[in-house]
Amino acid sequence: MDNTKKLLKDYYHVDITSMSSQQGGWASLAYKVSSNQKSYFLKVYEKKRASTAKLTALIDKYVPIMVWLVHNSKLKGKIPVPLVTRGGEYKCEDEHGIYMIYDYIEGYTIGDQDVTEDQVRQLSEIIAELHLYSEDIPVETDGIKEDFDVPFLQSLRDIWNQRRCNFPNDVWNLVSPHIQQMEDLMHTIETLGQRLRNSNVRMALCHTDLHGWNLMQSEQQLIVIDWEGLKVAPVEADLMFLIDKPFFQEFLNIYQKTHHNFSINPDALQFYQGKRKLEDIWEFLEQLLWDEQNEEERVSTLNHLQEELKTLGK
Ligand SMILES: Nc1ncnc2c1ncn2[C@@H]1O[C@H](COP(=O)(O)OP(=O)(O)O)[C@@H](O)[C@H]1O
Ligand SMILES: [Mg+2]
Structure with a gap:
């Protein structure tokens, strides 16, 4: 201290x-x-x-x-x-x-809990408000603008192309059966990225990490925390976190009061969903290969990695 x-x-x-x-x-x-x-x-x-x-x-x-x-x-x-x-x-x-x-912030983190109707309304209003702003605000946004480039894909490829000499066996055994699936998804993401880069998809300020552990309830107010992923990006970068939720329609109804003619761009949605999956895998690998972890942390990361790899075929 x-x-x-x-x-x-x-x-x-x-x-x-x-x-x-x-x-x-x-x-x-x-x-x-x-x-x-x-x-x-x-x-x-x-x-x-x-x-x-x-x-x-x-x-x-x-x-x-x-x-x-x-x-x-x-x-x-x-x-x-x-x-x-x-x-x-x-x-x-x-x-x-x-x-x-x-x-x-005095209150609690939503985490894995279900959200209430009021929380859905507040979340939708916050995200709808955020998505009103884009690179035309009078603050520099160049450094956080989406360019649809996914640099960690190359690092991910390097990992199995080079099979670095210190690649631990347990990690390799987990990863190697899924390499083709990962290659396919990487190819899809790159193709979608190129298409989006050449399109005139609308971009807005996005949080890009909207899950329950980044939502807190403090008295009557829902607070969205952890803004280190703030980007100017297609709004699907946020909506991808919500689209599979049971409350998505409710969320969308409120969102569309601000964004009247909004509809999902399927390319952008698929791009962010696939990218997220690969990014999670990359980050788990990064921890397993280069971070100092104790046994318990290592087992937990291996389990997370395995879960993520399993969803690749889906
Ligand atoms: N201002 C705050 N006051 C109280 N608790 C907070 C505050 N900000 C974050 N937390 C708690 O800490 C956890 C991690 O914070 P977060 O900003 O999401 O960090 P990370 O980038 O590590 O995910 C959150 O899930 C929340 O429970
Ligand atoms: Mg967080």
């Missing part, structure tokens, strides 16, 4: 008196830290993790857009923005990690 205490004091003028570990997502560590006045949510991206560079590279691109949204759209109070350091930055770092702090 001493390190963190000093860091928060130096960068944010916040004097913390307590700190407790919280269940974070898989990408970062999370803490509740409190001063005598209030509580904060501290997110720590450890530098030793393979995913950190990619996840934190865009902080300075997406946070200013969120700040603009909070001041210029109906999203105030519905999305969290990080606190600013004394130097006017949205993050700070030391040799161990990259740190961001937010006001602590």
Whole structure:
């Protein structure tokens, strides 16, 4: 705690008196830290993790857009923005990690629970509002614009083409029966990507990671958190998370009050669904091959990978 205490004091003028570990997502560590006045949510991206560079590279691109949204759209109070350091930055770092702090949201995370009618309505209103904005807002959006390029596909191919000498047997045995399926899906994604790049599909601000662990309920308000995937993209990048849900029609009815003639673009939907599947597989492999994991974490990642590989044929 001493390190963190000093860091928060130096960068944010916040004097913390307590700190407790919280269940974070898989990408970062999370803490509740409190001063005598209030509580904060501290997110720590450890530098030793393979995913950190990619996840934190865009902080300075997406946070200013969120700040603009909070001041210029109906999203105030519905999305969290990080606190600013004394130097006017949205993050700070030391040799161990990259740190961001937010006001602590008192409430609960939806996670795997069913959502209520009211939550569906609020979610639909938030996403409909978000999708009203695009690259014409007066904040730079170039760094987060979808280009339909999927760079991790090459890395994924390299993995089995080179079969790196340190490829562990258990991982290889799991992956190798599915390589053809993955090759086929990669080819489909690349073809769709090319088609979308040459089309004039409408793009809007999208969250791109809309699942229950990124939704919190605080008193009467639903809050959408974890905006590190913010993009200017076809709206299917968000709707793909909702389309298979039992409440999708209800969601769509409310969404269409704002976006009157909206209909799903099947190419964009298929592109994002396939990309997500391959990205999950890639990230699990990345953890298994390059991250330091204990036995329990490793078994859990292997199970997740196996589950994901099974869905490839579907
Ligand atoms: N401001 C906050 N206040 C309280 N809890 C939060 C806050 N932000 C996130 N959380 C909790 O921490 C978890 C992980 O945060 P999230 O931003 O989604 O990180 P990750 O990128 O690791 O998924 C969330 O599922 C939620 O339970
Ligand atoms: Mg999350």
